[in-house]
Amino acid sequence: MEAEPLRPGVERPELPSRIRQVLVVCTANHCRSPLAAAMLRTRLDERGLTDRISVESAAVRNVMVGRPPSSRMIEVARRRGIEVASQAKFASAEVLAASDLVVCMDHEQMEMLLEESRLVGGGPPVRLLLEFAPECEREEVPDPHGLDEGAFEAVADLIERGVGGLVAVLARSVAEASSTDADR
Numbered sequence: 001m002e003a004e005p006l007r008p009g010v011e012r013p014e015l016p017s018r019i020r021q022v023l024v025v026c027t028a029n030h031c032r033s034p035l036a037a038a039m040l041r042t043r044l045d046e047r048g049l050t051d052r053i054s055v056e057s058a059a060v061r062n063v064m065v066g067r068p069p070s071s072r073m074i075e076v077a078r079r080r081g082i083e084v085a086s087q088a089k090f091a092s093a094e095v096l097a098a099s100d101l102v103v104c105m106d107h108e109q110m111e112m113l114l115e116e117s118r119l120v121g122g123g124p125p126v127r128l129l130l131e132f133a134p135e136c137e138r139e140e141v142p143d144p145h146g147l148d149e150g151a152f153e154a155v156a157d158l159i160e161r162g163v164g165g166l167v168a169v170l171a172r173s174v175a176e177a178s179s180t181d182a183d184r
Contacts, residue, residue, distance in 0.1 A: 018100065023096065023103070025102060027061050027063075029088035031144055039160060040055045049171065065089055093116065105140065133165045
């Protein structure tokens with residue numbers, strides 16, 4: 001899995017000041033987004049933030065709805081102390097509208113979500129997970145579906161780095177919202 005260069009000039013939408021609902025998406029909600037959502041929930045729980053921020057995952061393509069995540073990804077997650085237990089669902093207009101932030105794995109998904117947002121007259125900001133881990137020197141988390149165990153581990157490493165950066169951003173968001181509430 002070669003690293004692709006960062007795309008110059010890609011506009012990064014402003015994040016809302018309060019983020020209460022994060023939606024993590026990938027193509028089929030079968031490998032990457034279930035792991036990223038479970039990892040994000042676990043890291044938020046470690047910081048005591050699960051009562052302030054909820055996390056869901058969904059697919060941009062309606063191909064595996066109702067099916068469990070990849071057994072390989074479940075095993076990779078388990079070895080990292082992460083419990084992945086969900087069923088694939090579709091990122092419908094309603095699911096998107098209920099979110100304050102949408103985090104995707106690659107540019108194709110991002111473009112699909114941005115088009116959907118334009119069709120429904122706006123929506124939450126859409127960001128790539130690895131934007132929260134600039135040290136990775138790549139923007140996309142590749143799809144390991146159909147690849148070997150090593151590919152799943154490499155993808156899990158990337159997701160872990162992106163989630164670490166995202167948790168830091170979310171923790172700051174909660175702290176800023178709390179201080180704003182205290183000033184009132």
